[in-house]
Amino acid sequence: MIFMLQINKNYALGDGEGDMRIAQNLYVVLHESGNQNDVYDNQAVVHEVQYMRNHYNSAYSTFFVGGGGQVFQIGEPGYVAWACLGGNPYSPVQIELARTADAGIFKKDYAAYIELARTYAQKYGIPLTLDAGGAGTAGIKSHQWITNNYGGDHVDPYAYLASHGITKQQLAYDLMHGLTVVDPITxxxxxxxxxxxxxxxxxxxxxxxxxxxxxxxxxxxxxxxxxxxxxxxxxxxxxxxxxxxxxxxxxxxxxxxxxxxxxxxxxxxxxxxxxxxxxxxxxxxxxxxxxxxxxxxxxxxxxxxxxxxxxxxxxxxxxxxxxxx
Ligand SMILES: [Zn+2]
Incomplete structure (x- = not known):
């Protein structure tokens, strides 16, 4: 598959909305929504994004992925978002993933999730390693790793990824290598x-x-x-x-x-x-x-x-x- 990254900014925060601080370029943080109501909702990602847009004063991420590989921007990349407590100041990009029970939709969502994480990690000079080292070691991090190192109680996204057969090892490999499969026809x-x-x-x-x-x-x-x-x-x-x-x-x-x-x-x-x-x-x-x-x-x-x-x-x-x- 050749991934095509387009970012929908219809719900992006505007000037004067959200945290004004520029984040330190240490982590790209991976989440999933944790919302089991999403799994049979074809519009789950849009509903999640609308909810987040309307409640950004409590919590928001930089991007939300779902609906078959759609990417929505909420927070401005490079700036602090509010989705992982003590890890926020060090995370120029945080990415949420909407749940689905549909394997085909998941496959596209996962490809977008991987490609988005890789693209922005590279943009901010962040290594493509997953959950490596302790606090201060730059790389792509799960919310679970942030919790382990900075406190909190969220442990996403591993359980949800596992429900679609993606292990932590697979995620680490895909983040490092990308998912682009070269198709000899194209x-x-x-x-x-x-x-x-x-x-x-x-x-x-x-x-x-x-x-x-x-x-x-x-x-x-x-x-x-x-x-x-x-x-x-x-x-x-x-x-x-x-x-x-x-x-x-x-x-x-x-x-x-x-x-x-x-x-x-x-x-x-x-x-x-x-x-x-x-x-x-x-x-x-x-x-x-x-x-x-x-x-x-x-x-x-x-x-x-x-x-x-x-x-x-x-x-x-x-x-x-x-x-x-
Ligand atoms: Zn999370």
């Missing part, structure tokens, strides 16, 4: 969001409008099913229904990487659409070529990247074209 078409300065990235609708409330986190990976130009001719990866990720917002900014599904070589054409012969294996699979953030519509060939004064590569050869071989 590997050629995975693109990775990338922001050189770590700033927010966004996706666009087909009409050119930016998405609301779903800033992309740098380094998230997306399966692309096609490449289309926006109205300025800039290449956009089609990564979901009416969801376009600009190529300039990925690690392929101004780069053509020959889709390895071809196994051999891409063909280049001239500006007039004539196939260039005698190139040998120049444009071989996985080779990378400098290009501009612009596509050219070449007669009888279609949209192409320009990679030299005379050479154009049809978009189907680019990683993310959706070509499956």
């Amino acid at each position: 590997i050629c078409n995975v693109v990775q969001a990338y922001s050189p300065n770590g700033g927010a990235l966004t996706m666009y609708h087909a009409n050119g409008q930016a998405f609301d409330n779903t800033p992309l986190i740098s380094q998230t990976k997306w399966v692309s099913n096609g490449i289309v130009p926006d109205k300025f001719g800039r290449p956009m990866f089609l990564v979901g229904k009416d969801s376009y990720l600009p190529q300039r917002s990925t690690t392929l900014n101004q780069i053509v990487e020959i889709n390895q599904k071809y196994g051999k070589c891409a063909t280049a054409v001239t500006a007039n659409g004539k196939v260039i012969s005698g190139l040998g294996n120049k444009f071989k699979a996985q080779s990378r070529w400098k290009t501009a953030d612009k596509l050219f519509n070449i007669k009888d060939v279609g949209w192409c990247y320009q990679v030299s004064n005379i050479e154009f590569i049809p978009i189907k050869y680019q990683v993310g074209s959706g070509f499956k071989g």
Whole structure:
């Protein structure tokens, strides 16, 4: 599975709400809601998030995951949240998980939970270890570990994870290695969001409008099913229904990487659409070529990247074209 991380900020705390203190970057804390009423409620995560939003003065976390891998933001990442008492000042991110009895929903929730923890641990320079060491040892921590080291009585999330067959050892392994299983059919078409300065990235609708409330986190990976130009001719990866990720917002900014599904070589054409012969294996699979953030519509060939004064590569050869071989 290739995880697609989108964060719903419709219920996020606003200015002047929640703790204003910047947390020390020691822990990412893992929770689960502990609410058994959630297990047969398809909207459990939304209900949990609404409740938390309305009662943030008593307790809140940074994120809530549930409903089949949905991620909701409540507290601002990097700031103190109120979900683990004495551990709060050291935890820039705390993640809740809504319960479900549905194994399919759990699988997606768990993937989101893991990926979110890994993404933010890396963002804040926190090791991917689980419950390692004592108080002051940075890493990803269960609420149980926080309780053991800072007091309190919560011992989540292990019992709930165990109910879906996830042991502590499995959780530790998944946090360390991630859950991305490379699918040989789609590997050629995975693109990775990338922001050189770590700033927010966004996706666009087909009409050119930016998405609301779903800033992309740098380094998230997306399966692309096609490449289309926006109205300025800039290449956009089609990564979901009416969801376009600009190529300039990925690690392929101004780069053509020959889709390895071809196994051999891409063909280049001239500006007039004539196939260039005698190139040998120049444009071989996985080779990378400098290009501009612009596509050219070449007669009888279609949209192409320009990679030299005379050479154009049809978009189907680019990683993310959706070509499956
Ligand atoms: Zn907890």
